[in-house]
Amino acid sequence: MQVKSEEKKASLPQKSNFSEWYNEILLTGEIMDVRYPVKGLYVWFPFGFDVRKRTYAIMRELLDRDHKEALFPLLIPETEFMKEAEHIKGFENEVYWVTHGGTSELDIKLALRPTSETAIYPMYRVWVRSHADLPIKIYQIVNTFRYETKHTRPLIRLREITSFKEAHTVHCTWDEAAEQVKEAVHIYQEFYRRLAIPTIVSKRPDWDKFPGADYTMAVDTLMPDGKTLQIGTAHHLGTNFAKTFDIKYEDLNGEQQYAHQTCYGISERSIAALISVHGDDKGLVLPPEVAPVQVVIIPVLFGKSEEITEACRSVALRLKTKGLRVELDESDERPGAKYYKWEMKGTPLRLEIGPRDLKNNAVTVVRRDTGSRETVPFDSIEYEVENKFGDITRNLFEKAERSLNERITRCGTLEEVKHAISEGIAGIPWCKERECGLAMEEAVGAGILGIPEGELGLGSGICPVCKKETLSMAIMAKTY
Ligand code: ZN
Secondary structure: OOOOHHHOOOOOOOOOOHHHHHHHHHHHOOOEEOOOOOOOOOEEOHHHHHHHHHHHHHHHHHHOOOOEEOOOOOEEEHHHHOOOHHHHHHHHHHOOEEEEEOOEEEEEEEEEOOOOHHHHHHHHHHHOOEHHHOOEEEEEEEEEEOOOOOOOEOOOEOOEEEEEEEEEEEEOOHHHHHHHHHHHHHHHHHHHHHOOOOOEEEEOOHHHOOOOOOEEEEEEEEOOOOOEEEEEEEEEEEOHHHHHHOOEEEOOOOOEEEOEEEEEEEOOHHHHHHHHHHOEOOEOOOOOOOOOOOEEEEEOOOOOOHHHHHHHHHHHHHHHHOOOOEEEOOOOOOHHHHHHHHHHOOOOEEEEEOHHHHHOOEEEEEEOOOOOEEEEEHHHHHHHHHHHHHHHHHHHHHHHHHHHHHOEEEOOOHHHHHHHOOOOEEEEEOOOOHHHHHHHHHHHOOEEEEEEOOHHHEEEEEOOOOOOEEEEEEEEEOEO
8 A cells, every 4th residue: 555646745845844844754754744634633544563673672562571461451431531620620630531322321421541541540449558569660552532622643643642651650659650760761771772763851840740740850852943842741649640550569567558650651653753853854763773674685687687676675685684674676667766656765875786896795874863875795795784774773863862952052031041042952951840931931932841851951040030149041943
């Protein structure tokens, strides 16, 4: 199945027109089809789904080290959903309700999960008995539904989040849960490092935390248009949900104690970041680990050449034997058209074999990320390809990290912040007081992401609102 060629535009808008570029690459790059007849619901093309599958395989690999995967129902009874007051307030305007079974009205309405705390925790109440049962670390990868009233956007703001990875853990103590939140953030950093996406970790301000949480840690990245995209969150739930859902364990002294919980999630925003951070004017640029096709081989034929065709097939077979995902493009299109097509698809390496290569017992290797061409010996092609995969991922990360760092501006005044957030992220001293934070957000028309971890969050200065000295730097940005 392919998008019919007449539906494709001759070329992609330049990436500097990010919004147009993004919409076009989803279709031309065959990631998502936006033509499904329900607002905010989109269709994964097979190619896009392949990228998703490989991306989520990394997430599964990281979580499976010490989590278990499970699957809970999509439907949540109103009686469970309405138990946690803060949680309800946070989600009530976004919930889809199932009210009928066939023509009969249901006695108890059923919510389509907007997130699964209220589906999972009634079961945790049954499962958790003793301290020996803890910790529990379970995750699931599911679709969730949210009736978004803001402008919807594929992979970024959806009414059906198709790829919600949510983990829910249970611990004896508050400190153990806090450790788990840190661990979750580490897992996400490792995940995004594999996707070559640089991230900033910060603790969300109190007014922006998950409904029902003690606190929220968030992972953000910077999109090409200077807005940040939240691509992962981890929440310390304290005993808030345990009290609501009566999740208790018997401690070493035989006493009943409320359990401490965490939950953390990522969604297909990870794919939005992957596409947006690395892509360019020619199309997708994918790290080899998640590219559906890692190597394309293109015979450069002048007239008919059995020898060149043979050499290409031989290289394809050798690379496939190594477990690589290889496509030999023997279609009738001209080489230029083939280059264009595989560049659009983000294929990390293109191998060309023409008469001169054949004569020199060599293969021409072209990198998608840099466009560099190099001739390598035919006999060592496996080694050369695998070696270049490492270089490509490293280069993509370094390039993205440079670009992120170049667009972080340390500011001293709110006027400077206003200017800086039109290009990227602003750092500004903040005393951590709620009133000052809200006043800052109001004044610049953008959100405080939080005080970032690491050097970025440090620096002495004066809070622009109350004029008190502080050692904390908040970051502010326009957000998706
Ligand atoms: Zn202040």
